[in-house]
Amino acid sequence: MSAKPLPRMQFMLCAGTGCIASGSLDLKTAMERELKKRNLQDEAVVVMTGCNGFCAMGPIMAVYPDGIFYNQVKPEHAPLIVEEHVLKGRVVPQLLFKEEGKDQIPLMKDIGFFGLQRVIVLRNRGLIDAESIDDYIARDGYAALGKVLQEMSPEDVIEEIKKSGLRGRGGGGFPTGLKWEECRKYSSFPKYTVCNGDEGDPGAFMDRSVMEGDPHSVLEGMAISGYAIGAEKGFIYVRAEYPLAIARLQKAIDDAKDYGLLGANILDKGFDFDIEIYPGAGAFVCGESTALMYSIEGKRGMPRIKPPRSAEAGLWNQPTNLNNVETFANINPIILNGSDWFSSIGTEGSKGTKVFALTGAVTNVGLVEVPMGTSLKQLIFDIGGGIPKKRKFKAAQMGGPSGGCIPADMVDVAIDYESLIEAGAMMGSGGVVVMDNSTCMVDTARFFVDFCVDESCGKCIPCREGLKVMLEKLTDIVEGRGEEGDVEFLMELGQHINDTSHCGLGKSAASPVLSTIRYFRHEYDAHIREKHCPALVCPSLIDFVVMEEKCKKCGLCYRNCPSDAIIWEKKQVARIDTTKCTRCRTCIQNCKFGAIR
């Protein structure tokens, strides 16, 4: 025991990718310098935590034991915080969280964004030093691994996971327990367990947050799955765009080996398990299980036909179990609290919680974890704080490039695997991109097809060629060359691509188009028949004319136009000189009255 008294105050400063980009490392230095200057370094400490998920308000800092939450803290605020909060015991009002038109909220738990969540996967967020194995152990970390090795047979573990109803969090939603059982069945050795950290869906970053903020929870889940299926080796495939996640995972692996929690003869129970990180090199399709395994083998990541499933012939043709980061992070609480506890959360078919990345046109951008069955409305309006700039909610895109759009009138849909598929979207990895009325759905559909054309591996024809044709057609429509019958053609071709492609990427690549046609057919028709983009996004389909009855003669468009194309004088309606106009849409973005069409 050290003679030093424990500090009475902890500043839990977020050190996720988002907050580091907003300057949290400089803030740490400034805080420590300030504490030292006043000889308070033993009274208060600054702890670097993993991602808190509230990236838009970063850098964020929670102060314990009282639970005060500060956001958008800059290094120059450090003297103020130390003076007021540490010395005088007063909260610094200007750094508190505040929603537009509402009062400041000092306590973290009272903020809707945090208070309405139920955290299982993100149980340690903001509470532990992401790089400290001791902090993880203090929060029941590796207790599940100990319990499993001490008291449970591999069959018991599989039974427990099966009973919990946990389903894969990477997209497909396949029951995890069944996957493990299948893999255990095969008697060929060696076996492998692989963690899929190739989080490619644009607009999803929950796996990054878990790998950066709580890396040991992934390692522990992998070790337990290795014990259950009979594997002695695990791989974590992490995408190249996540350098911080790779660094933190590596440190976690090294620490766990030092503690005897990974490596040979773990906890003296005769179980050997080792984990290696394999960084990806930038290919979306490597999120597909067979492609990912080829990539680990040092080959091009091209999916192959199943069966045989990976459980039978995966990495180097050996039995391989593959789960997502979030799935592994669920294992520790299930083992410790029991399957009954886990299955009491969520809906009939979807148990537990799910982490969503709430992004786009929503006030509180960030990561949220809610029980399955929570409605989209609660997610966007109660937790997300609604749509900023007084705009209207138009649609939510769920499930990344493979998912679909859910329109505003279906906002009450409950979020679970089945309801989302019924609505034409899918759970995917959990990205929710909120769109307001300034988003053009045809342009969005084109964006996703463009993405899939880029990322198609080129192995099968429907995906490689079919998507290109779809992209050409959609480009024609947004550039004003659309013709009658194009929509029917897109629907037919999209259905063909979904039916005949080889892997998950192709099978769902046309979904964004099909779902936007299903719910926003009128926008396609406006583009094709009226040659007009209702959301004023597609430059070729905007008239660039000021509507006299709506113009308030404020001159904002005139002041912001980069090409001097607006003719305006005080108390006069503005006009646009189309010979000078470059169709950049700056005037439309700046007009507060929607007077330009």
Add this chain to the structure above:
Amino acid sequence: MKERDDILKRKVQKVEVVPPEELAKLDEIIDRYEGRPSYLIPALKDAQEMFGYLPMEVQRKLASGLNIPSSHVYGVVTFYSFFTIEPRGRHTLRLCLGTACYVKGSKDILDIIVKEVGINVGETSEDGRFSLEAVRCLGACGLAPVMLIGEDTHGNMDPKDTTKILEGYQ
């Protein structure tokens, strides 16, 4: 036909000479991964870090050192977007065109960069100052729209500030 000729011409230009003493540096990487063909991707990453890009000679030498067909190496290099066969500029602009950034207007930023720097996605400016890449989600959606310049992250970007930010990188 013209398109085909252009492609052929580009291919011919790609043959560049790396001095033998430079190539010898690869031995260290080959020693590290020898006999483990599944480590081709990490080996290529190390090589790219060393040379800045992966010219044909480097690929061939790695292939023979690791005992892998050079066609296989070329296949892997061209499959993954992280690898490049052509030299890059001093600063690599990685503009995120993921969904969250796209919805928040990263395309407007792209248009400005294309206009200001005069290069398209995947190209390098003639003075060797910038290379432009469009990436699909950096996982920093809370800061959308986001651009990486080298290792620096620029979040919550306003299209108007783009020019000023670029000026900081000479």
